Amino acid sequence: MMQIYRPLNQIGFVYREIRQGLADIEAMFHLLDQQPEIADAPDAKALDLTGPVLAFEDVHFHYDADRPILKGVSFTVPAGKTIAVVGPSGAGKSTLSRLIYRFYDAISGRVTIDGQDVRAVTQPSLRAAIGMVPQDTVLFNDTIAYNIRYGRPDATDEEVAEAARMAQIGEFIDGLPQGYDTQVGERGLKLSGGEKQRVAIARTILKAPPILILDEATSALDTQTEREIQSALDTVSRGRTTLVIAHRLSTVVDADEIIVLRDGVIAERGRHAELLAADGLYAQMWNRQREAAEASERLRAAEDDP
Ligand code: ATP
Numbered sequence: 001m002m003q004i005y006r007p008l009n010q011i012g013f014v015y016r017e018i019r020q021g022l023a024d025i026e027a028m029f030h031l032l033d034q035q036p037e038i039a040d041a042p043d044a045k046a047l048d049l050t051g052p053v054l055a056f057e058d059v060h061f062h063y064d065a066d067r068p069i070l071k072g073v074s075f076t077v078p079a080g081k082t083i084a085v086v087g088p089s090g091a092g093k094s095t096l097s098r099l100i101y102r103f104y105d106a107i108s109g110r111v112t113i114d115g116q117d118v119r120a121v122t123q124p125s126l127r128a129a130i131g132m133v134p135q136d137t138v139l140f141n142d143t144i145a146y147n148i149r150y151g152r153p154d155a156t157d158e159e160v161a162e163a164a165r166m167a168q169i170g171e172f173i174d175g176l177p178q179g180y181d182t183q184v185g186e187r188g189l190k191l192s193g194g195e196k197q198r199v200a201i202a203r204t205i206l207k208a209p210p211i212l213i214l215d216e217a218t219s220a221l222d223t224q225t226e227r228e229i230q231s232a233l234d235t236v237s238r239g240r241t242t243l244v245i246a247h248r249l250s251t252v253v254d255a256d257e258i259i260v261l262r263d264g265v266i267a268e269r270g271r272h273a274e275l276l277a278a279d280g281l282y283a284q285m286w287n288r289q290r291e292a293a294e295a296s297e298r299l300r301a302a303e304d305d306p
Pocket of ligand 1: 087247
């Protein structure tokens, strides 16, 4: 009997490993899709964090040599401050976040954290220091609790629930028949873009990284969801060195500095009121978004009250 049992047991073990592996592989493919060839420098050291100050120093980058994407971008995110990057679609905003996390490396210039070139430090130490809330969160085919706890595997159930509450997704989870044990992902409950992003925020709250990159979803969210996500993001970014890649200008009004990127260069920079007064690209974008928001509010009001 034992002779049969042992191999079967092993198969069960391997199966669990593979199943776990598949979920991770999905996330890995997502990463690999972006860039498989980033390696640690032979003499790479662990990132040494004090500030942490994040800086782009004259960064040039292209995906294809005949099409430059960033053409000499320099700016600093001081320790504990929030800097927002805005600009037309395709300007290169999300590319900035990919260079910090080293999905890609700059062609020339440097991205530094506390003066250390991100290419000179070990990738695990870099990724441990950074929390990234991406545009599209890939959820593991597992429970909601697993997906949140991924931010810090040793977190207790109470800590997971507290993170969910702070990310404004706790009530939603409590309302599900199986609560935190609900299966999500491809083979489970399908969450909306806004719900997935709040799961990612809860995960990041648990991870409590000193540096935060928020890449806002481009998809339109209803006003209530947008408000909830904004409040969750405010909670997670308080006191952290934060770079917000913003697609909705409503999320940047309180930023310590706003960088306006156009065609791979910084076209304008300053605080919200200064940029409005300058009456340039930012002011144009702001007015356009406000008009669009007002028009959709009018439409909604007309639908509610025909
Ligand atoms: P959006 O506001 O629409 O999200 P963005 O400013 O964040 O735009 P990026 O995602 O940084 O823009 O992309 C900048 C440019 O680089 C785009 O024209 C895009 O098509 C191109 N690009 C992005 N990723 C790749 C890639 N992996 N290979 C080739 N080109 C890419």
